[in-house]
Amino acid sequence: MESILNADEIADGIKALADSIRSKTTGQEIALVGIRSRGDEVAERILTLLAEDDDRDLAFGVLDISLYRDDFEHLHENPKLQESDIPFPVEGAHIILVDDVLFTGRTIRAALDSLSDYGRPGKVELAVLIDRGHREMPIQPDYVGITLDTDRLDHVLVSLEGADGKDEVRIVKKENS
Amino acid sequence: MPRKDLLDIASLDREEIEVLLDQAVPFKELFTRSVKKVPALKGKSVLMLFYEPSTRTHSSFEVAAKRLSADVTNFDVAQSSITKGESVRETVETLQSMRTDYIIVRHKSSGLPGTIARLTKASVVNAGDGAHAHPTQALLDAFTIKEKFPDPTGKKVLIVGDILHSRVARSTSTILKKLGLQVSYLGPGSLVPRLGPENIQRFTNYEEAMKWQPDVVYLLRVQMERQDVQFFPSIREYHKLYGVTDARLEEIRQRGLYIMHPGPVNRGVELCDAVLDYERSLINDQVENGIAVRMSVLYHLRPNA
Numbered sequence: 001m002e003s004i005l006n007a008d009e010i011a012d013g014i015k016a017l018a019d020s021i022r023s024k025t026t027g028q029e030i031a032l033v034g035i036r037s038r039g040d041e042v043a044e045r046i047l048t049l050l051a052e053d054d055d056r057d058l059a060f061g062v063l064d065i066s067l068y069r070d071d072f073e074h075l076h077e078n079p080k081l082q083e084s085d086i087p088f089p090v091e092g093a094h095i096i097l098v099d100d101v102l103f104t105g106r107t108i109r110a111a112l113d114s115l116s117d118y119g120r121p122g123k124v125e126l127a128v129l130i131d132r133g134h135r136e137m138p139i140q141p142d143y144v145g146i147t148l149d150t151d152r153l154d155h156v157l158v159s160l161e162g163a164d165g166k167d168e169v170r171i172v173k174k175e176n177s
Numbered sequence: 178m179p180r181k182d183l184l185d186i187a188s189l190d191r192e193e194i195e196v197l198l199d200q201a202v203p204f205k206e207l208f209t210r211s212v213k214k215v216p217a218l219k220g221k222s223v224l225m226l227f228y229e230p231s232t233r234t235h236s237s238f239e240v241a242a243k244r245l246s247a248d249v250t251n252f253d254v255a256q257s258s259i260t261k262g263e264s265v266r267e268t269v270e271t272l273q274s275m276r277t278d279y280i281i282v283r284h285k286s287s288g289l290p291g292t293i294a295r296l297t298k299a300s301v302v303n304a305g306d307g308a309h310a311h312p313t314q315a316l317l318d319a320f321t322i323k324e325k326f327p328d329p330t331g332k333k334v335l336i337v338g339d340i341l342h343s344r345v346a347r348s349t350s351t352i353l354k355k356l357g358l359q360v361s362y363l364g365p366g367s368l369v370p371r372l373g374p375e376n377i378q379r380f381t382n383y384e385e386a387m388k389w390q391p392d393v394v395y396l397l398r399v400q401m402e403r404q405d406v407q408f409f410p411s412i413r414e415y416h417k418l419y420g421v422t423d424a425r426l427e428e429i430r431q432r433g434l435y436i437m438h439p440g441p442v443n444r445g446v447e448l449c450d451a452v453l454d455y456e457r458s459l460i461n462d463q464v465e466n467g468i469a470v471r472m473s474v475l476y477h478l479r480p481n482a
Contacts, residue, residue, distance in 0.1 A: 064203060067215035067476075077179050078476055081203040117212035 005146065005169035010129070010160075013145030014042060017127050018049035020143050021096060028094060031059035032127075035099045035111050036082050039063075041162045042129050043098035059088040063097075068110035090119035096143070100158045102128040105137035130169065132156050179479035182294040182301040185310035186351045194355060197473050198320050204476075205469035207244065217476055218245040221278040226252045226268070226293075227304070228284040233440055233464070234304050234314070238281045241471035247279070265289065269296045278480045282306070300478040302471075308342050313474060314439055315348035317467040319356060321459050322393060324466070325435060330357040335386055337419055338397030338447065339368040339408065345439050346397055350377060361389055364397075364419060367408045383419060387428070393459075394429065395437045396421065396447040412446055421448040426455060435459050 005013075021030075034043030040062045047060055063086070066079040097111055108126060115121060127143035132150045150156060153174035161167050180193070189197075207213050223242040227235055242249045252272070272280060279300045282290040287309035294301035305311040326332050334353055340346045340362045350360040361378040362369050363386040369379045380386035399415060409415050416422065421429065421436065426449060429436065436448070436458045444450055452458055 067203075067217040072217065078479075081200045081476075083203045083206050085206075113216070117214070118210050 003168055003170050004148070007161075007167035009146070010167040010169065013129050014045050015049060017042075017098075017129065017143050017145045018046045021046065021127060022050055022054065024143075025094070025096075027056070029056065029059075030094045030096055031061060031088055032096050032098055033061040033063055033086065033111075033115070035097065035107060036062060036064045036084075038158055038160055038163055039097075039099035041160045042100050044162075046098060046127070059093070061086040061088065063111055063114055065107060065110040065114050068114045070106060070110065084114070086115075086118050090115060090121050092120070092122040094123045094125075095121045096125045096127050098127045100128070100160070101130045101132055101156055102126070102139075102141055102144075103132055103134055103156070105135045105139035108139045109137050130156065130158065179477065181479060181481060182290075182303075183312050183474055183478060184291050184294060184301065184303045186312050186315045186348045186355070187310075189312075189355075191355050194316070194319070194352060197316055197470070197477060198323060200477070201316075201320055201466070201469040201473035204244075204472040205466065208465070208469070214244050214246055216246045218242070218247040218278075221245075221247045222276070223247045223249045223279040223281065223475070224252055224272055224275070224277040224299075225249065226254070226272070226280055226282045228254050228282075228289075229305070231283055231305070233467075234283065237464070237467040238302075238304060238313075238471050241468050241475060242279070242281075244468070245472055245475055247475070250277075265293065266296060269293050272299065273297050279475060279478070298481040300475075300480040302474060302478070305344055308344050308347070311344040311348045313467070313471050314345050315352040316474065317463055317470040318349045318395070318437065318439075319352045320466045320470050321437065321462050322353070322358070322435075323356075324462065325459070326392070329353075331359065332393070333359045333361070333389065333391040334393045334395055335361055335363055335380075335389065335391035336395045336397065337363045337386075338399060340364055340397070341368045341370055342400065343397050349395070361386065361391070365409050365415075383425070391434060393435045393437060394421070398439060398441065399443055399446050401443065401446075416446055416449075420446060421452055423449050423451055426451055430455065430457075433457065437463060440464065 032043045032047055034040030047058055050058055062084060064082045064084045066081050125142040128141045129145040130148055131141055131144045132148045134152045155172040157170045159166055159168045225235060239249050277299045281302045281304050282293055283304040284306050287307035290301050290303035290306050303310055303312055322329055336346050336350060353360050363380040366381050436452055436455060438460050
């Protein structure tokens, strides 16, 4: 198992996301919504960076998409649910969904379904810390921190300070059998 | 390994109970959204098999299943071939052929949901069987208490009424014990078992029970339609001895105690009208929490493939 991104590289990735969100949405009201788990932490860190030199009100929310997954049948046990918290009106809002890794796109599909049950957003964009490719759905990010070249069967493991105690990205190579 | 059926509280360990309760919180959060429904059980079928009348439990399960996007079918027992002499086994085989995923059963015979569970691949939820068990009521009661006391260890719950014939008393006291609460019973000597589970303390006098200093007073429903009536002299007498009268409500208010009741309430019997406006009455919370808890139960059970 190799560690392919260290804490500095992850911090740079998050900073790149914050910079591009700032320059593209200057003066606009936006809401960051992080997808559990780890997308919420990435979103929080972007929020902190944005708040440093931005005096607009930035809304923040967290989404748990477990109940919207399309793979219940294939899971051994149902995923552990956590609360979603969308404390602002979704109706008409400009929402930037934030996740740690973009892979097949299925999580984002589920997040879009979940979001629409809170109301009809005016606009939804997607920001991801890592885009590792291999999409199975027509979903593309608007903001990317880091692009990784991976094999379809690799596992990309993201650890973050808040959830796991340190910032690190590792790849577990799948043995071809 | 996920559980297939929910038949009683006794066979759940504390960890399983905690998971079912904790995971009911995200379901309750959904009720504040404009769309209260999630697609988790889309395409699954839930069959309601109620051999005993029930409006509240029945509709609570139905709402829970629908909010999970399951398809709900009511097997209307009164109009079904059961009245034409079809046995439970034949009914279950019919349901099996319909490829039902979940069966919600209520029956006057203790143990019948367990029998059905063994005969079918579907997940079976006991919605009340005789005087045996009512596990989802117990879960919603525990959930409601935990909302008020996030760490409920050592809190005291006084259960009042016909303990002997009550599946609610049985399941609810079992779950509260498992979660580390203290439980005692109050009721007419004829309706309180001398030795309950784990030697639960029993009172026959209201004032004595108050000296025990409960945090929650849980009133059981007097089953007017069943045998209860013959166990005490009159309804008025019951209210006077064991009901929450206006004077007792004042004392309860001063002590800041919570009041619970599984519904439907017999006003003027278990409690006076004023309880319905009492700020620490949790009766409406119980109804709302019942839906969230039942969603959590359906979400966690796994029918056999």
